[in-house]
Amino acid sequence: xxxxxxxxxxxxxxxxxxxxxxxxxxxxxxxxxxxxxxxxxxxxxxxxxxxxxxxxxxxxxxxxxxxxxxxxxxxxxxxxxxxxxxxxxxxxxxxxxxxxxxxxxxxxxxxxxxxxxxxxxxxxxxxxxxxxxxxxxxxxxxxxxxxxxxxxxxxxxxxxxxxxxxxxxxxxxxxxxxxxxxxxxxxxxxxxxxxxxxxxxxxxxxxxxxxxxxxxxxxxxxxxxxxxxxxxxxxxxxxxxxxxxxxxxxxxxxxxxxxxxxxxxxxxxxxxxxxxxxxxxxxxxxxxxxxxxxxxxxxxxxxxxxxxxxxxxxxxxxxxxxxxxxx
Amino acid sequence: xxxxxxxxxxxxxxxxxxxxxxxxxxxxxxxxxxxxxxxxxxxxxxxxxxxxxxxxxxxxxxxxxxxxxxxxxxxxxxxxxxxxxxxxxxxxxxxxxxxxxxxxxxxxxxxxxxxxxxxxxxxxxxxxxxxxxxxxxxxxxxxxxxxxxxxxxxxxxxxxxxxxxxxxxxxxxxxxxxxxxxxxxxxxxxxxxxxxxxxxxxxxxxxxxxxxxxxxxxxxxxxxxxxxxxxxxxxxxxxxxxxxxxxxxxxxxxxxxxxxxxxxxxxxxxxxxxxxxxxxxxxxxxxxxxxxxxxxxxxxxxxxxxxxxxxxxxxxxxxxxxxx
Numbered sequence: 077x078x079x080x081x082x083x084x085x086x087x088x089x090x091x092x093x094x095x096x097x098x099x100x101x102x103x104x105x106x107x108x109x110x111x112x113x114x115x116x117x118x119x120x121x122x123x124x125x126x127x128x129x130x131x132x133x134x135x136x137x138x139x140x141x142x143x144x145x146x147x148x149x150x151x152x153x154x155x156x157x158x159x160x161x162x163x164x165x166x167x168x169x170x171x172x173x174x175x176x177x178x179x180x181x182x183x184x185x186x187x188x189x190x191x192x193x194x195x196x197x198x199x200x201x202x203x204x205x206x207x208x209x210x211x212x213x214x215x216x217x218x219x220x221x222x223x224x225x226x227x228x229x230x231x232x233x234x235x236x237x238x239x240x241x242x243x244x245x246x247x248x249x250x251x252x253x254x255x256x257x258x259x260x261x262x263x264x265x266x267x268x269x270x271x272x273x274x275x276x277x278x279x280x281x282x283x284x285x286x287x288x289x290x291x292x293x294x295x296x297x298x299x300x301x302x303x304x305x306x307x308x309x310x311x312x313x314x315x316x317x318x319x320x321x322x323x324x325x326x327x328x329x330x331x332x333x334x335x336x337x338x339x340x341x342x343x344x345x346x347x348x349x350x351x352x353x354x355x356x357x358x359x360x361x362x363x364x365x366x367x368x369x370x371x372x373x374x375x376x377x378x379x380x381x382x383x384x385x386x387x388x389x390x391x392x393x394x395x396x397x398x399x400x401x402x403x
Numbered sequence: 404x405x406x407x408x409x410x411x412x413x414x415x416x417x418x419x420x421x422x423x424x425x426x427x428x429x430x431x432x433x434x435x436x437x438x439x440x441x442x443x444x445x446x447x448x449x450x451x452x453x454x455x456x457x458x459x460x461x462x463x464x465x466x467x468x469x470x471x472x473x474x475x476x477x478x479x480x481x482x483x484x485x486x487x488x489x490x491x492x493x494x495x496x497x498x499x500x501x502x503x504x505x506x507x508x509x510x511x512x513x514x515x516x517x518x519x520x521x522x523x524x525x526x527x528x529x530x531x532x533x534x535x536x537x538x539x540x541x542x543x544x545x546x547x548x549x550x551x552x553x554x555x556x557x558x559x560x561x562x563x564x565x566x567x568x569x570x571x572x573x574x575x576x577x578x579x580x581x582x583x584x585x586x587x588x589x590x591x592x593x594x595x596x597x598x599x600x601x602x603x604x605x606x607x608x609x610x611x612x613x614x615x616x617x618x619x620x621x622x623x624x625x626x627x628x629x630x631x632x633x634x635x636x637x638x639x640x641x642x643x644x645x646x647x648x649x650x651x652x653x654x655x656x657x658x659x660x661x662x663x664x665x666x667x668x669x670x671x672x673x674x675x676x677x678x679x680x681x682x683x684x685x686x687x688x689x690x691x692x693x694x695x696x697x698x699x700x701x702x703x704x705x706x707x708x709x710x711x712x713x714x715x716x717x718x719x720x721x722x723x724x725x726x727x
Contacts (some may be wrong), residue, residue, distance in 0.1 A: 291592075336625035348594075348595075
């Protein structure tokens with residue numbers, strides 16, 4: 077499959093009064109047409125900043141993309157003008173955020189907001205756009221879509237708002253959907269609805285998805301590939317089945333062991349990861365997971381490891397061969 | 404675990420009046436908790452799960468009398484809390500403490516962390532100043548915080564550390580029952596496991612009884628002996644954790660359980676998913692009959708008219724559904 081998106085060595089730093097915060101520090105990901113990638117990590121690990129950098133939505137200053145390439149269908153988005161970039165957003169890349177209420181305009185109706193994008197990107201008339209919006213609202217499963225066209229965001233429930241956001245994101249048939257924690261604020265039964273909806277739409281439109289989450293569970297059933305981020309870097313990336321079955325990075329192993337599972341009972345042991353995520357302000361050259369790691373070697377203290385291939389599509393950034401040192 | 408319940412809740416109702424206009428005419432009520440029955444034995448952990456707005460937090464607040472009971476009884480250690488007032492209520496309240504969800508909002512930003520943990524001791528007049536100081540140090544050690552944190556303010560602490568402070572404060576007056584209201588929901592995955600393990604350790608060490616409220620079923624399953632599932636102000640199913648997971652009898656429980664993702668693609672691929680349609684109805688005007696009938700796939704005629712009661716369908720397995 078041809079590559080749809082290729083991110084190479086992306087570095088997004090924030091220049092603050094106290095120093096440089098290296099929020100994203102050398103992230104490379106690639107995505108084929110129609111593929112779904114899960115980007116997993118805890119708060120502050122740089123997953124949202126990575127997504128925002130792809131969209132070029134980093135507030136500048138204080139943020140700046142200091143290094144890297146973002147190739148969408150071979151074109152480097154980082155070299156586009158602001159006008160050209162506006163063509164890409166919404167049109168080629170759709171985005172869904174965690175909190176639709178802050179993203180949607182509270183004084184415009186849902187219908188108006190979605191048709192705005194359609195008129196702009198697809199050159200439709202107001203009348204045509206309206207028909208398309210009602211179609212979209214129906215597709216994302218909003219009950220009585222004709223009426224919902226005139227609803228304001230506050231009149232919808234959290235799940236319905238997220239459906240409206242998805243309708244907006246897919247309104248121009250994007251090739252890539254970036255979903256940034258879209259279900260984190262929702263209840264589990266509503267989360268299941270939204271996940272199913274995205275699965276269906278993805279199959280229908282053949283679009284690629286980057287699903288950003290802190291929950292290893294959600295992406296397990298949704299994504300073919302999963303990348304785990306820690307402290308601004310990808311520490312492990314693999315086909316989903318491989319990652320959950322044979323995790324190699326101590327952090328991935330830690331995450332899996334510290335996540336309670338509904339299919340495991342009262343006796344299952346939780347092994348937490350000690351300590352806390354590091355401060356990303358002026359980080360040193362060492363591996364950023366060092367302080368919480370149980371497999372530390374000498375080299376870890378001197379130099380942060382790069383990703384190396386350890387299997388079919390499986391890459392890990394760790395000096396230690398955790399599998400061998402366990403046996 | 405003894406058979407005498409430490410806490411017994413009978414027919415608990417908490418309704419909030421909805422008023423309108425200049426004269427504050429009452430135009431209805433929000434039935435946040437609408438007939439809740441529950442008992443918790445000494446040393447047990449009962450999990451209370453349900454989606455936002457189902458009344459789980461209000462139930463906990465009513466147990467500790469932070470909300471006025473509209474009807475029902477809360478019997479703790481043989482005493483009916485609903486009838487107690489003043490000094491006697493305060494004395495018994497010492498035995499019931501609460502850990503809150505949001506470690507950012509539940510700690511006074513202008514107080515040092517040490518003073519926060521000491522406050523319940525002062526309020527209840529426990530010990531002299533030096534004794535209290537020693538007790539605070541001991542509590543810090545118990546929850547795994549270095550005692551130098553005592554001089555810090557909450558904003559200087561991370562989310563996990565703040566939650567440890569919240570737990571230390573709850574333990575200060577030596578409670579027997581701790582109501583944990585979503586204690587891990589605001590925390591990151593790796594920190595969440597630390598707090599869950601800490602709560603389990605403390606339970607064993609101090610023979611605590613927990614009511615553990617959360618919307619995350621996987622966490623509840625891990626920590627609870629028995630689990631109560633709430634929907635729109637009522638318990639719809641109550642059973643031992645493994646029983647509930649393996650043979651749930653209420654369609655809402657089944658949907659809820661199947662909606663929880665499992666971090667394992669192979670398991671996910673095999674799982675059957677019951678996806679509920681629609682949203683939870685609002686509690687100010689719950690549907691007549693069984694509250695769940697608007698979203699139920701196996702709804703019958705009777706469900707629309709008559710409310711099902713919680714019935715023991717198998718030993719220690721309670722279900723409120725007309726199908727059973």
